[in-house]
Amino acid sequence: MKIALIKTGNVEIPPKGWGAVEKVVWNYKINLEKLGHTVDLIFPWEVTDEYDIVHGHLENQCETIKSRGFNYVFSLHDHHVVLNKEVLKRNLRCIKDSIVSIAHAEYLVDREFESTDKLFYLEHGVDTKKYIDKGIEHDEHKLLCVASNGLLNDPSHDRKGFSYAIEAAMKLDLPISVIGPKNRDFFKRYSHLESYDKLTVLDNISEEELIDAYNNHTIFLHPSDLEAGHPNLTLLESLSCGTPVVGTYNGTNKLKGMVICERSVDDVVDKIKYTIKNYDELKKDAKEGILDYDWSVIVNKLEQFYFNVFHIKDEFDNNLVKERVIDAYINTNKNYKNPLLPKIDIVVDYKDGVKLEILSSIQDANRSFSVDFIDMDNGEVLYNLNMGVNQWASPNRKWYTNWSVNIKEINGNVDERISMDISNKKVFILLDSKSLGDTIAWFPYIEEFRLNHKCEVIACTFHNYLFKNVYPELKFIEPGENPDSDVNYKIGWFSPPWGGDRNLNPNDYRLIPLQKTSSDILGLNYKEIRPKVYLDEIKGYRPPTDKKYVCISEHSTAGAKYWNNEGGWQNLVDELKDRGFDVVVISKERTNLKGVINKTGGFDIRDRMMDISNSEFYIGVSSGLAWLAWALGKKVVMITGFTDPICEFVENNIRVQNMSVCNSCLNKPNVEFDRGDWMWCPFKKNTSEHFICSKSITHNMVMDKIIENGLI
Incomplete structure (x- = not known):
């Protein structure tokens, strides 16, 4: 059927705050849709003859x-209608003009409106999958009231x-919370109660906060005088959360987990004591009995009303309506049909590895899907699970994988295979290091990725100025900017553990070249690539000397990276200098070397x-300036003991390392680098061989390598 549920006004459906009628209407809608009906929320002036049922509230x-x-x-939701003669008169007229009317208060059906022959009782319900017992342990009992107090204009x-x-x-002497809108007006009359030091008063709260409130308290109090026997929503919500109720509701169908009280302080006290004494049993009864009030049960009854009303809506009289609707109410399974499965949306994105969402406007706990996340390059199933609608799943792996996501509904018709295709997509690649050396090492594989996948790449580094003007096909953004992308990858040495989590780094980064960190994460075959860098000539720049010169830098980011041979640099x-070269020191840190051209300090990177670029060659330790010199096409004399020969670049690297002593500790799989030390x-700290890897390298060893490679 096509059903129109009439909106109640300007309050949103579902309501974000307080709105009992709107909550009822919303649950009618989603549960009727589960049963296969088309349901629209419209205003009364939007009704057309396309609707089989029009339901006003x-x-x-x-x-x-x-x-x-x-x-x-x-539907008559005003349970206090009998208190105002004019309002009563209008509602009676509305009931008499209807095909059939529904009240949610038993007394309205049994007494005042029985003569209409058109008013029937339908209970309120609760979403038992949302209002759940969260299993919170309590050290003491805490009482709770949830309501909007007051009556009519008072x-x-x-x-x-x-x-x-x-x-x-x-x-x-128990703590109590009172939650609900406009309750401050109550305390204007009962100001003496507000001084109770264990009283908490809250105004509007969200639905999630309300569910938490039911769980954070142990007994729900509802000594109301005009509740008319629905039962009302808050009673059902509390019981669904496993919180027993002490209240005055006394309908025909008794609520399990509820203790009935009178409106007197002494009786409320007695019933609270009884509830505390029998708490575990009442809590168990509440959680079992509330299933009869799940919205799926209530709306199944409503559907039977609709089925019978549908056949008599054009020509009806009181006797026919009464006969049909009573029959529907008593025999609620008579016309029951299997629910139609609502449409689902399958959403796969690649912004953090791969993520699957199975979305539906209807929450249906009975639908289940078998999901496989597969690496298409080797056919390996990397993650398998069963999941339901409005859930998501994501494998832990974040590096590039040629994903296929297979979704097959268990006992259903959905059978889909979604294969990753990032051609022409926007791919965001972040270099997650501020280090100059890391950036230069990792960057060229961003361009390789673009060429390999024929996609649009958005690059983000802390040194964009090096690349922007020489990689025109790449788009650059600064760190902290949000990319408009379809796929995201992050390049870095991620820890803990030292060596990398295999879900973030495919291989232990201690055991591979630094550049391979990037090609691994981006799923590329490794080959050493020297990146292009933009040499922006500075207006008015003059070389530091008119003679041929060598650039050197003594410094790096850890003591183990230094050339720790005493006097080595000066020698x-x-x-x-004896061989005719000037020596220019270009580190940011100061130098104590004699006979050098001192350009230490905060010079612009372009300088x-x-x-x-104007030097003959560069001499340094394993540092960012060594990588920069290599990127500029210069030969690099690298004095090192800290890193394994596999770690840095090979082309144009004249490596000076003593392999006969302890060396390459950064790349040992059994140790963890302590950046803070x-x-x-x-292996040698606090011994005579502390830093022996570089102490043992003499200046003669360095000069021999320079001469062997024809640099002088």
């Missing part, structure tokens, strides 16, 4: 619907019995690049 709505020539089903009227509840809490400088030396 306010008497003024129904007047509009009737004036436009349409028949309707009416907001201070104690219709909900807050005064009885608070005074009972005071007598028992090397002296010999280079450093010009100095290196400047003196870190895992």
Whole structure:
């Protein structure tokens, strides 16, 4: 059937705050849709003859619907209608003009409106999958009232019995919370109660906060005087959360987990004591009995009303309506049909590895899907699970994988295979290191990825200035900017553990070249690639000397990276000068070397690049400036003991390393580099061989390598 549920006004459906009628209407909608019906939320002036059922919830709505020539089903939500003669008269007229009407208060059906022959009782319900017992352990009992107090034009009227509840809490010295809108007006009349030091008063809260409130308290109090026997929503919600109720509701169908009280402080106190004494049994009863009030059960009854009303909506009289609807109510399974499965949306994105969402406008716990996340390059199933609608799943692996996601519904018709294709997609690649050396090492594989996959790449580094003007096909953004992308990858040395999590780094980064970190994460075959860098000539720049010169830098980011041979640098400088070279020191940190051109300090990186570019060659330790010199096409004399020869670049690297002593500790799989320990030396610290890897390298060893490679 196509069903129109009439909106109640400007309150959103579902309501974000307080709105009992709107909550009822919303649960009608989603559960009717589960049963295969088309349900629209519309205003009364939007009704057309395309609808099989038009269901109004306010008497003024129904007047509009009737004036436009349409028949309707009416729900009477005003349980205090008998207190105002004019309102009563309008609602009676609305009921008499309806095909059939529904009340959620038994007394309205049994007494005042029986003569209409059109008013029938339908209970309220609760979403038992949302309002759940979260299993919170409590050290003491805490009492709770949830309601919007007041009556008609008197907001201070104690219709909900807050005064009885608070005074009972005071007598028992128990904490109590009162939650609901406009309850401050109640305390204007009952100001003496507000001084109770164990009282908490809250106004509007969200639905999730309300569910938490039911769970964070142990007994729900509801000594109301005009609840009319629905039962009302808050009673059902509390019981669904496993929180027993002490209240005045006394309908025909007794609520399991509820203890009935009178509106007197002493009786409320007695019933709280009884509840505490029998708490475990009442809690168990509440969770079992509430299943009869799940919205799926209530809406199944409503559907039977609709089925029978549908056949008599054009020509009806009281006797026919009564006969049909009573039959429907008693025999609720008579016309029951298997639910139609609502449409689902399968969403796969690649912004953090791969993520699958199975979305539906209807939450259906009975639908289940078998899901495989497969690496298409080798056929390996990397993650398998069963999942339901409105759930998501994601394998832990974040590096590039040629994903296929297979979704097959268990006992259903869905059978889909979604294969990753990133051609022409926007791919965001972040280099997650501020280090100059890491950036230069990892960057060229961003361009390789673009060429390999024919995609649009958005690059983000802390040194974009090096690449922007020489990689025109790449788009650059600065760190912290949000990319408009379809696929995301992050390059870095991720820890813990030291060596990398295999879900973030495919291989232990200690055992591979630094550049391979990037090609691994991006799924590329490894080959050493020297990146292009932009040499921006500085206006007015002058080389540091008119003679041929060598650039050197003594410094790096850890003591183990230094050339720790005492006097080594000075001896090397002296010999280079003897051979006709000036020596220019270009580190940011100061130098104590004699006979050098001192360009230490905070020079612009462009100035450093010009100095290196005009030099004969570069000498340094394993550092960012060594990588920069290599990127500029210069030969690099690298003095090192800290890293394995596999770690840095090979092309144009004249490596000076003593392999006959302890060396390459950074790349040992059995140790973890401690960045916070400047003196870190895992095998020789506090011995005479501390930093022996570089101490043992003499200036003569360095000069021999320079001469062997024809640099002088």
